[in-house]
Amino acid sequence: MPILETTQTLPLVLTEDGVIRIKGTRVSLDSVIHHFKVGATAEQIAQKFPSIALVDIYAAITYYLGHRDVVETYLRAATVDGAETRQLIEANQDTAAVRQRLLARS
Numbered sequence: 001m002p003i004l005e006t007t008q009t010l011p012l013v014l015t016e017d018g019v020i021r022i023k024g025t026r027v028s029l030d031s032v033i034h035h036f037k038v039g040a041t042a043e044q045i046a047q048k049f050p051s052i053a054l055v056d057i058y059a060a061i062t063y064y065l066g067h068r069d070v071v072e073t074y075l076r077a078a079t080v081d082g083a084e085t086r087q088l089i090e091a092n093q094d095t096a097a098v099r100q101r102l103l104a105r106s
Helices: 029-037 042-048 054-066 068-091 095-105
Strands: 012-014 020-022
Touching: 020 029, 020 054, 029 042, 029 054, 029 068, 042 054, 054 068
Parallel strands: none
Antiparallel strands: 012 020
16 A cells, blocks of 8 residues: 655745745745746746756745735735835935046046
8 A cells, every 4th residue: 555645844944134945045936936936837937946846846835825815914024024115225325426437527
């Protein structure tokens, strides 16, 4: 009689900076789920991110489908954090000085 494994290890890891990545890669769960949500198949995602094993892409998608509320909350928070970081960077840039230097080169 075959043995049926009832638990599987997730290929996901939470980094120190709060980003969920595919274990052994620098690819974020956000990236995989974004491509999945716009209609890419697991195979197409594997072509886009060759560092991820196809089985890990399927596992990440399965995790998303089974825990959609938790993942969507994480994705919304990541979007807010990204927007705040972008605003902070833009607020600290002196674009007027850069523009003047570029115009002076013309």
